[in-house]
Amino acid sequence: SQKIEQNSEALNIQEGKTATLTCNYTNYSPAYLQWYRQDPGRGPVFLLLIRENEKEKRKERLKVTFDTTLKQSLFHITASQPADSATYLCALMTGGGNKLTFGTGTQLKVEL
């Protein structure tokens, strides 16, 4: 069966450290993968997209890697800040580019 797995346990890190979140998937062949941020009571907000032929993508303090052999994406936030505390969702674009399927999300808490 198809699965997108993200750590269900919250990730707690200290301010200034690098947060690394994992997204693993099975039985998908995504055209690309996206990461979204969701704050409580709000809709998801797009952060980064990485295509199947790309290994790494960066945007400011954010970095995403994509390994289609391992079927895994890693999402890094460097120099983390309390304002980075949120739930982070990975999403795979499948179905010929027509359907976005989300993981369950991982809650990140950055402590002072």
Add this chain to the structure above:
Amino acid sequence: EAGVVQSSRYKIIEKKQPVAFWCNPISGHNTLYWYRQNLGQGPELLIRYENEEAVDDSQLPKDRFSAERLKGVDSTLKIQPAELGDSAVYLCASSFITGGETQYFGPGTRLLVL
């Protein structure tokens, strides 16, 4: 630029009652999505519109759920009758084109069915 607008942040209804959700996408976005998000889960697609045509409604429980986007702009999602298990957040999103690389989400409407 205004974002995706959804009516009501919260709705509380009794089971077996009808409920409707309204969404106005970002101007110029021809693709509109309705998602349902259960607590602790990611959003799950219910229906996708390209303009006024529903091009993917395979996940919509058609016995009680219906949706429309008559003029290809705003959209309404309806549940009739609501069941306890329908309690969730209903999110609307839009994108410029289908497979558009970025979907823009509204704030969602939290539905509680008692």
